[in-house]
Amino acid sequence: MGRYIVQRVLAAFPVLLIVTLISFCIMQLVPGDPAVVMAGPQATAKEVEQVRVQLGLDKPFLTQLGTWLYGLLQGDLGRSILLGRGVSQAIGERLPITLTLALLSFLLTVAIGIPAGVIAALRQNTWIDQTVMTVALIGVSLPNFWLGLMLIIFFSVVLDLLPAGGYVTLSQGFWPWFKSLLLPSLSLGLLQMGLLARITRSTMLEVLRQDYIRTARAKGLPAFKVVAKHAFKNALIPIVTIIGIIFSLLLTGSVVIETVYSLPGLGRLLATSIFSRDYPVIQGGLLLTAAMFVGINLLVDVLYAFLDPRVRYD
Amino acid sequence: MRHRLFVSGLVLLGLMVLMAIFADLLATHNPVQVRARFRFRPPSFDNFFGTDNFGRDIYTRVVYGARLSISIGFAVVLLTAIAGTAIGLISGYVRRLDNFLMRIMDALMAFPTIILALALSAALGPSAFNIVVALSVVYTPRVARVVRASVLVVREADYVHAAQAVGASNLRIMIEHILPNSMAPLVVQLSFVFAYAVIAEAVLSFLGVGPPPPTPSWGSIIAEGKDYIREAAWITLFPGIAIAMTVLGLNLLGDGLRDVLDPRMNVDNR
Numbered sequence: 001m002g003r004y005i006v007q008r009v010l011a012a013f014p015v016l017l018i019v020t021l022i023s024f025c026i027m028q029l030v031p032g033d034p035a036v037v038m039a040g041p042q043a044t045a046k047e048v049e050q051v052r053v054q055l056g057l058d059k060p061f062l063t064q065l066g067t068w069l070y071g072l073l074q075g076d077l078g079r080s081i082l083l084g085r086g087v088s089q090a091i092g093e094r095l096p097i098t099l100t101l102a103l104l105s106f107l108l109t110v111a112i113g114i115p116a117g118v119i120a121a122l123r124q125n126t127w128i129d130q131t132v133m134t135v136a137l138i139g140v141s142l143p144n145f146w147l148g149l150m151l152i153i154f155f156s157v158v159l160d161l162l163p164a165g166g167y168v169t170l171s172q173g174f175w176p177w178f179k180s181l182l183l184p185s186l187s188l189g190l191l192q193m194g195l196l197a198r199i200t201r202s203t204m205l206e207v208l209r210q211d212y213i214r215t216a217r218a219k220g221l222p223a224f225k226v227v228a229k230h231a232f233k234n235a236l237i238p239i240v241t242i243i244g245i246i247f248s249l250l251l252t253g254s255v256v257i258e259t260v261y262s263l264p265g266l267g268r269l270l271a272t273s274i275f276s277r278d279y280p281v282i283q284g285g286l287l288l289t290a291a292m293f294v295g296i297n298l299l300v301d302v303l304y305a306f307l308d309p310r311v312r313y314d
Numbered sequence: 315m316r317h318r319l320f321v322s323g324l325v326l327l328g329l330m331v332l333m334a335i336f337a338d339l340l341a342t343h344n345p346v347q348v349r350a351r352f353r354f355r356p357p358s359f360d361n362f363f364g365t366d367n368f369g370r371d372i373y374t375r376v377v378y379g380a381r382l383s384i385s386i387g388f389a390v391v392l393l394t395a396i397a398g399t400a401i402g403l404i405s406g407y408v409r410r411l412d413n414f415l416m417r418i419m420d421a422l423m424a425f426p427t428i429i430l431a432l433a434l435s436a437a438l439g440p441s442a443f444n445i446v447v448a449l450s451v452v453y454t455p456r457v458a459r460v461v462r463a464s465v466l467v468v469r470e471a472d473y474v475h476a477a478q479a480v481g482a483s484n485l486r487i488m489i490e491h492i493l494p495n496s497m498a499p500l501v502v503q504l505s506f507v508f509a510y511a512v513i514a515e516a517v518l519s520f521l522g523v524g525p526p527p528p529t530p531s532w533g534s535i536i537a538e539g540k541d542y543i544r545e546a547a548w549i550t551l552f553p554g555i556a557i558a559m560t561v562l563g564l565n566l567l568g569d570g571l572r573d574v575l576d577p578r579m580n581v582d583n584r
Contacts, residue, residue, distance in 0.1 A: 018421035029437040137569075141562035143513050145520055146536055146554035153547050252426035256517050260540070270429055271521055274436040282433050290424040297424075 001305065008301045012294050019294065023287040024068055026279070028061070051081065055280070068283075077284035082276045087284040091266060095288075097167060098258070098265035102250040104181055105189035109246065113193040114239070117200025118232065124205060132197060139194030144253050148187035148260040155183060165262040184261045188253045192246045199242055203235040210234075237308050244297040251289050320570025326563030330556075333377055334384040343371035345378045346528040354546045364548035366538060372549055375530035376556050382531050383512050383560065386446055390511040391504050393450035394457045399500065401454065402461025403488050407469060416462070419455035427452045427510070428517055435523045442525045449514050453507045460503040464496035471495070498575035505568035509561045516557050532557050 035052035036043070043051075052058050055078075056067055071078060077087035120132040156164035168180040207213065208231055216226045254267035262268075266285060273281035333340060342362070349369035357364045363372035405415040422430070434448035468474065469492060477487050518524050519533025527534060532553040539549025 014417045015420045015424060018418055019424050022421060022425070026433050026437055029434070137565060138558070138562065141509075141558050141565050143516050143554060143557050143561070145517060146550070146557065149536065149540060149543055149550050150554070153543050153550075157544050157547075248424075248426050252428040255426075255428050255432065256521060259521060267429075271432065274432050275522065277436070282436075286425060286429060286433060289426050289429055290421070293424045293426070 004305050005302055008298055012298050016291060016294055019290040020069070020072070020287060021065075023283045023290065024065055026282060026286065054079075054081070072287075077287075078280035080273070080278055080281045082273070082278040083281075087280050090269065090281060091284055091288060094264060094266040094269045097263055098251070098254050098267055101181060101185055101188065101254060101257070101263065101265060102247070104185040105192070105250050105253075106246065108185055108189045109192040109196055112189075113196030114200050116193070117197040118204055118227070118235075120197065120201045121204035121208065122227065129201075133201070136194035136197040139190045140198070142190065144187050144191055145256040145260050147190060148184065148257055151183045151187055152260075165260070167263045167265075180263075184257050184263060187260070188250060188257045191253070192249055195242070195249075196239070196246065200235065200239055203238045204231060207231045207235045237304065240303055240307060241300060244293065244300045247296045248293050251292070317570070319566050320574070323563045323566025323568075323570055326559055327567055328563075330380055330560045330563060331384055334381040337377045337381045340377045341371075341374040343374045345370065345374045345530045354542070356546075357548055363552040364546065366535070366546070366549045367542060370528075372535065372552055375535055376532065376553050378530040379532040379535060379553060380556060380560075382442065382525065382529065383515055383557070386442060386449070386515045387508045387511040387560075389446045390449045390453060391508050393446065394453045394507055395500070395504055397450065397454045398457025399461050399493070401458040402496075403465060403493060405458065406462040406465025407484065407488050407492060412462075415458075419458050422451065423455045423459075425452075428514060431514055431518060432521065432523060435518060440523050440526055442529075445515055445518055445524060448518075449511050452514070453510060457500065457503055457507060460499045461496055464499050465492050468492050468495045502568055502572045502575060505564055505571055509564035509568065512557065512560050512564070 035048050035055065035057050039048045039051045056064050059067075068078065075088055077091070079085065080087050080090055083090050116132050116136070120129040123129050152164045155162045162179050162183050166180060168176040170177045213226060213231055216230045217223075221230075251267070254265060255271050256267070257263075258265045258268035259271055266289075270282065270285040270289075272278075273285065342360075347370065349365075352361075352365050352369035353367055355361050355365040355369075361371050361373060363376060365371055366375075401415055401419070405412045405419075431445075431448040431452045434451060435444050438444035438447060474487060474491050477491050482490075515524065515531070516533035516536070519531040520537045522534075522537065524531050524534055535553040536550050539546065539553075543550055
């Protein structure tokens, strides 16, 4: 097991390195002069020059990369042009909101998606199965930002039950905080719920056909025990592997959901930085989100090996 | 049952494609003409889906939006198919390059798709073409991985060894023997890439990096309607339904294709 973990960690390094390079090189993609683009259309030649020096764009590419990497190792991602402060600091402030939103969505996804998939598998080809799968399929097909707006229309405009947007901190009370995150995490989570329900159902169906399930049933184990202990535990393995994908989808979705609900999270920060061409923030945000994904996948790999010993000896 | 779903997917997608092709015939108004007198008309016989804050006919804009979405989706599918197949084939067949190519694919897949696409299209500038480029970069790794995985299986098949034994060139083996036999998972994956691309285009347009206004795109119609959801919810409602129908059609199609082409996944029919 130890060797396996070391192997996975070592394999993650080249990916992280390439991720870092890609994040940095995004700035090089801008056609023309990034300093001109960033300084804005009304900037004077002097202001453009100022931006160029501030970003180190007057230096050769490799020097720029070196400086950036050197800062990176010390946790310094440079300074935001628009916010006039450290990128790490700006991201650090926004990240908790996005993580809270992602976590809440994740909990909703797991709490609803997995049971729905299990029930659909146990009642295969009944109306229950068909209803669950239809809802899941529709969930996978709805654009989450549009769903978010529809939920606002229904729950905020028509019923006036939940706020249409804005973030309330936890210190202002649990319920107001929870209410401010409920619609966003629902609209963010529905796609993943559908995905998880579909995958849970198909892996459960596969497992339920195995001989050891028949044996368990034949020896007279109660149905619940067969499903929970023998079937579900084994079906869990493929389910765990898509957790990485789910996390990435949640981060991806946060950009647009935070925009819809005016939540001051990392996604919103990245979206606004992209519009104002605040490249240091874009680079930092890209790197951070991708690094988180690599980290999560590493964790999933290890968890996978823990759940399924066959993987370790592959 | 499965068959029926596949057919309904085909019908749904077919309707959307027809709408895209015959947009000029189906439209009842000019999609970009501003008519201040007709602002915020609710759905009626004159304006099936109502009008927006500029008095433009939403139905007409949704119909033209189909043209944009479907063509962007199709272009992305074409580009990812070419790039993904090439990378997947080389990676699966030329083992020396495998590790290098796959690490790059892994790295690209590590970025949250919308964030990478957003950064790319912001760097390249807002246009339909740049969206296609950005989305193709983002989705190529998915296709490449699928192709590579099936190449790894096929390359050990006897007919490939036979071709090698009679001295066929690597290029010939790749194109004539390995590619056709790796087709099934590729086609399934492409139908899902199409679906992702339609949603991603809507998201990017919604966030404002799509084709510049007044070009009707489903995402940008929703973005414009967002500020008026209290008074004129119809602006937001209909383009969203159009997206959902297209994506639902593609998902049904993809599921159906997978059941037909990939018997291993076919647990439901046993």
